[in-house]
Amino acid sequence: MSQKLVCNCNGTMPLDAKALGVPVHHSLCRQEVGSFLKALDGSDSLVIACTQEAALFGELADQADKPLVAPLRFVNIREVAGWTQEAKASGPKIAALLSLADMPEAEPVPVVSYESEGRLLIIGSGSQAIPWAEKLSASLDVSVLCTEPGELPLARNYPIYSGSVSKLDGYLGNFSVDWDLQNPIDPEMCTRCGACVEVCPEGAIDLSFQINLDKCKSHRSCVTACASIGAISFDRADRKRNSEFDLILDLRLDPKMRMSQTPQGYFAPGKDPLEQALAVNQLQEMVGEFEKPKYFVYNEKVCAHGRNGKVGCNACIDVCSTGAISSLFKGGQGSVEVNPNLCMGCGACSTVCPSGAMRYNYPSVPHQGKELKTLATVFNAEAKKINQTLAPSLLLHSLKVGTQLIDGLGRSAHVLPKQFEGLPSFAIPYGIEHIASTGLEFWLGALSYGFGEVILLLSGEEDPAYRAALEEQIHLANAILSAYGFDARIQLMAAQSADDLSVISKAMGALRQRGALHSICTPASFSFSNQKRETLEAVLEHLQKQAKTPLPAAGVALPKSSLIGSLAINKDACTLCMSCVSSCPEGALLDNPDEPILSFIEKQCVQCGICVQTCPEHALTLDPRLQTIEERKKKTALNEAQAFHCISCGKPIGTSKMIDLMLAKLGAHGAFAGPALDRLKMCGDCRVVDMVKKEI
Known part of the structure; x- marks a missing residue:
């Protein structure tokens, strides 16, 4: 166990020391800092209920003579509980958050490495790219790709290219750029001697050392003047160029990278000078070796x-x-x-x-499951002590922007309580690396642990595809709840940015006015597994046991996006060729070596549709539905037929239907006329024997 240091922030939070079971300080970061220093000498790890002064406490710990037993852990109870309109009723939430901070940290995960030598390519018009190149060339290995002409420096201190980007791929330390050289002058070869500028009769060449082809009348005097250098060619066949870089500063107005979330080492700040300066500052720090989690x-x-x-x-x-x-x-x-x-x-x-x-895997699913169970268990236990029977709401948010949004809302609600609504006393925030990283087994699992609802807070930085995927998953999760007779308990809450407090404030106000919800079931005892289907099956089994309405015999239809369901088969079309069995990646479809039976285990089916595409007779269709756990575990026969036996040795060689179909298709062919037709009714061995006998 750790020692917990709790402070009411100069009396601005109504904290109950007796209910929390720990002393409550008044000014831990100032007059009472001695209590923190004394705790450093102890043998317990420390949990500090203050994120505002985390830097100060960290600095004091670094200066202490005795090394820390474990890294300091910080938890925010101020913005999410103590500074809200329902601060006095937030005791159970605060206790739950303190218990969460007391849990062991997640196991470390493998890392992905990057190595950058500072090879920077600046892409953009010469008028924008060249000034930044001049500033950065002293600290980085700079190259410039001018997509529009601009006056070039006479000193060749760094490579300058021209053309249009045809392909840009890669990541920090490993970018590959293809471009097409479109102008007759290759700035990579040009010495900027100015001979071409002097001889051009149309004035089509200026200090950008690029030919204005609208002015050029093809006198080719410039080619003659540059003959010894060879930088000018109107008939250049090879115009494609390629090079490798560690970093990219893309100043084009339309960068056109193929992904919406760009890789590390790539910066596209647009035309805003401030954004460009911020990007440049980051670029200068991206030289060396770097790591990130896998x-x-x-x-x-x-x-x-x-x-x-x-x-x-x-x-x-x-x-x-x-x-x-x-x-x-x-x-x-x-x-x-x-x-x-x-x-x-x-x-x-x-x-x-x-x-x-x-x-x-950042952190692992089982670790997150333990944290959810702790939050729900502690909250409900503390709420029971004060005769509260309603369940907490789980507010999922991203660790970076989502935390900024929630903290900003808490501060605003404290300073302007009539204008902003803070989090209700029953809403427990839970930060995850990215809001798109959890799905229906996680949300339904949270409900099984005792949460009354799950709210996903979008903070504006998400890719549109993520929102669409989450909405689809939420629709499916709520459809599963409905099948068991429960009302919808999973929803999205969206802000436009970390500064968009009014929308979230309004949503929190509506949440507070509605009040907390009852849990849909008694708390489950199972643990989250690394295997998604295993967790999902445990959740469904728990919900089924406490369902308000039993599932009908035929099951309940689910949305097309469902990852659970059955298969519908057209028995008249199916020839039991078993192509679907060999195509199934999950072992949901099974054949029988002794007789023509196609079997199916619904629990194994992930509704991928490969079997549907494989079936030569188009006899299969997906049937997304929710069946009882018992029915889904059963092996059922989708189709079966009478076996056809070899007319010579009696060994089964297929179904009667399949043989009839083959005879109908091949019987009219000359190669199978007369006695040869009977060979189609034989097994492979007997067919060979018959052919040898007939030849003798």
């Missing part, structure tokens, strides 16, 4: 992207805003390939993945 874990064995040359699930590829995920087929088997250097940690791929092949 946010994901990919399990190819359960991936439903493709099988037998057919593409099934493309969800992760479609939602990725960085272009980090691509399709990969080897030997007909499809999987996806993730470039960890391009991955920015949004986690949307894991949210939309139906099989759990793509898993978010």
